[in-house]
């Protein structure tokens with residue numbers, strides 16, 4: 001099963017990067033198959049340091065902003081326990097991993113990651129349609145160069161009512177920001 005969450009990784013100098021990531025999870029998080037695109041900061045960091053921390057989260061503001069490189073500031077973190085890495089203070093569960101095997105045959109690399117330490121910070125809040133809609137919109141925002149514009153726009157139209165009906169301010173703001181980001185991409189494309 002693929003679980004969408006947040007991955008922190010660090011470069012050799014210890015600089016922390018936060019990125020939404022959807023690894024394939026084996027068993028009850030015994031191991032993860034991370035699939036970072038070559039060219040991403042996450043990919044470079046994992047190649048460099050071979051460690052990361054994957055977080056199960058229930059809030060979507062950071063996912064939305066990190067997806068489109070609009071984090072105003074790094075979320076608060078504490079040091080990881082078993083790897084040299086960073087744990088997000090606001091998460092439900094976290095998994096510290098060591099990369100055991102790397103396959104860079106394809107543009108989307110595959111990295112087998114062993115979970116070497118796991119912890120919990122707070123209970124999962126619950127399922128919410130608006131939060132899931134924001135995750136879908138965030139994925140669309142990272143794929144504007146791959147998916148036809150009409151498909152992106154009709155998907156956003158389908159997602160919008162769930163955000164309006166079932167979300168709170170964080171979900172509405174995140175969805176609006178993603179919509180603006182996508183619109184700006186097309187404005188930029190038209191004027192290029």
Ligand SMILES: Cc1cc2nc3c(=O)[nH]c(=O)nc-3n(C[C@H](O)[C@H](O)[C@H](O)COP(=O)(O)O)c2cc1C
Pocket residue numbers: 004005017018019020021022023034035036037039040041042043063066067068069135138139142
């Ligand atoms: C929910 C979600 C899941 C994602 N999963 C992946 C993934 O598995 N692999 C990947 O390369 N990018 C994935 N992305 C896109 C990256 O988060 C996005 O390209 C990001 O800008 C990469 O950041 P980085 O350059 O800081 O590593 C995902 C985005 C979202 C919103």
